[in-house]
Amino acid sequence: MSKTYYDPADLRKxxxxxxxxxxxxxxxxxxxxxxxxxxxxxxxxxxLIALAVAHTIQCPYCIDAYTGDGxxxxxTKEEMMEALHVAGAIRGGASLVHGVQMMNKVNKxxx
Amino acid sequence: MVTKSLHKxxxxxxxxxxxxxxxxxxxxxxxxxxxxxDKIAETGQFxxxxxxxxxxxxxxxxxxxxxxxxxxxxxxxxxxxxxxKETMQQCLExxxxxxxxxxxxxxxxxxxxxxxxxxxxxxxxxxxxxxxxRSNLTIIRANKKYYDLPEFFKKHNVHVVSSxxxxxxxxxxxxxxxxxxxxxxxxxxxxNAIGYGMPDSNLRLDLVYNPSxxxxxxxxxxxxxxxxxxxxxxxxxQFHNLFAITNLPISRFLDYLIASENYEDYMYQLVDxxxxxxxxxxxxxxxxxxxxxGYLYDCDFNQMLELPVNSKVKHISEYNEDLLEGRNIVISQxxxxxxxxxxxxxxxxxx
Numbered sequence: 001m002s003k004t005y006y007d008p009a010d011l012r013k014x015x016x017x018x019x020x021x022x023x024x025x026x027x028x029x030x031x032x033x034x035x036x037x038x039x040x041x042x043x044x045x046x047x048l049i050a051l052a053v054a055h056t057i058q059c060p061y062c063i064d065a066y067t068g069d070g071x072x073x074x075x076t077k078e079e080m081m082e083a084l085h086v087a088g089a090i091r092g093g094a095s096l097v098h099g100v101q102m103m104n105k106v107n108k109x110x111x
Numbered sequence: 112m113v114t115k116s117l118h119k120x121x122x123x124x125x126x127x128x129x130x131x132x133x134x135x136x137x138x139x140x141x142x143x144x145x146x147x148x149d150k151i152a153e154t155g156q157f158x159x160x161x162x163x164x165x166x167x168x169x170x171x172x173x174x175x176x177x178x179x180x181x182x183x184x185x186x187x188x189x190x191x192x193x194x195x196k197e198t199m200q201q202c203l204e205x206x207x208x209x210x211x212x213x214x215x216x217x218x219x220x221x222x223x224x225x226x227x228x229x230x231x232x233x234x235x236x237x238x239x240x241x242x243x244x245r246s247n248l249t250i251i252r253a254n255k256k257y258y259d260l261p262e263f264f265k266k267h268n269v270h271v272v273s274s275x276x277x278x279x280x281x282x283x284x285x286x287x288x289x290x291x292x293x294x295x296x297x298x299x300x301x302x303n304a305i306g307y308g309m310p311d312s313n314l315r316l317d318l319v320y321n322p323s324x325x326x327x328x329x330x331x332x333x334x335x336x337x338x339x340x341x342x343x344x345x346x347x348x349q350f351h352n353l354f355a356i357t358n359l360p361i362s363r364f365l366d367y368l369i370a371s372e373n374y375e376d377y378m379y380q381l382v383d384x385x386x387x388x389x390x391x392x393x394x395x396x397x398x399x400x401x402x403x404x405g406y407l408y409d410c411d412f413n414q415m416l417e418l419p420v421n422s423k424v425k426h427i428s429e430y431n432e433d434l435l436e437g438r439n440i441v442i443s444q445x446x447x448x449x450x451x452x453x454x455x456x457x458x459x460x461x462x
Contacts, residue, residue, distance in 0.1 A: 012379065012383060043330075043333065044333070071322070071324065071326045072322070072326050072329040073333065073337075074277060074278075074320075074329060074337055074338075076277075076279055076281075
């Protein structure tokens with residue numbers, strides 16, 4: 001067994017998850033491929049959203065995949081970093097917005 | 112930023128034999144990845160055979176004013192291999208009689224060959240439908256003697272095809288050298304000013320995009336849209352088509368892949384993206400590449416790897432289109448570069 005949880009080489013084996021459940025695996029990949037097709041949003045926009053989400057959920061496979069995908073699409077490192085700051089702002093904001101709850105509680109108990 | 116060719120630096124990878132060894136050993140020798148021969152055999156496409164000639168590509172020399180990081184020619188100011196007038200004369204005999212619809216001059220910077228203008232003037236007389244010169248753009252601004260090149264191209268109805276790795280300065284200069292982006296923009300504006308690249312203009316101006324690192328090109332149509340939007344908004348520049356070309360793992364790009372520890376991952380990417388539909392239209396089946404010294408190759412990449420055509424006819428002086436048709440194409444693992452995804456050729460995607 002591998003001594004680490006993540007192996008970069010495993011990313012290209014992603015499709016193998018269908019080996020143990022063909023029906024659900026196929027449905028998932030069909031859905032996945034449809035999601036990333038051009039629609040109301042461009043493929044480029046979806047790639048940047050995926051990159052930001054990848055960092056939010058801290059998935060190393062997804063980070064590798066959507067950094068590579070962005071480079072292929074000509075997305076610049078400046079654009080990638082801005083997308084990450086959107087993720088960072090939402091994550092940070094999610095903590096800080098709970099400050100209102102804290103303030104409400106303080107005001108109620110000790111106001 | 113490199114300033115000298117692998118040849119000048121006496122780097123081991125300047126030798127084609129060394130490159131071919133690398134491409135045949137390691138992951139391809141131990142069976143981790145299939146060889147290109149085995150891969151195309153799976154779909155009954157081995158041996159690849161040359162069809163009727165459509166494109167005659169002539170490399171008039173390896174000298175260039177730039178030293179691009181990923182150049183498959185290992186071109187640069189220090190390369191002295193230049194086609195002589197005598198070999199050009201032999202090429203002209205072929206150009207007059209070929210059935211090919213496209214004549215494609217490349218280098219190095221083809222304009223640096225001292226007989227370039229004479230050759231273009233003579234070749235244009237043959238009336239080949241599509242006459243391409245692969246110009247790196249900066250040559251037009253490199254020296255006063257080249258300033259009139261746009262007018263010269265126009266006079267001979269030359270189709271200009273130029274490299275442009277990105278619509279931003281940073282990514283372009285990283286790959287092609289400091290200042291290349293600004294000079295290229297200026298050259299494109301000059302070409303536009305005399306009609307090149309304008310909508311409905313017969314003066315064709317196409318751009319070539321190849322990735323700046325160890326990744327494959329994205330969708331050609333999407334990239335073209337992005338390039339057109341950015342170049343128009345930022346600089347008012349127009350062009351006709353964008354050709355997305357995959358970097359083949361040879362010469363300076365191979366050196367870069369190895370030095371950056373990306374070689375194996377890149378070969379995996381190419382093999383994973385293998386597309387049998389691209390094999391059916393791969394450019395070596397309708398192209399012939401002529402080197403600066405007149406020898407014949409299936410493509411410019413094979414020329415750089417010194418893999419000559421598998422035919423009795425080896426040199427432009429003994430050219431015979433009928434004998435060359437149907438020859439078996441010489442292949443190695445670099446060929447995966449032309450069959451990945453939507454395929455890749457000097458004219459862009461093929462599938």
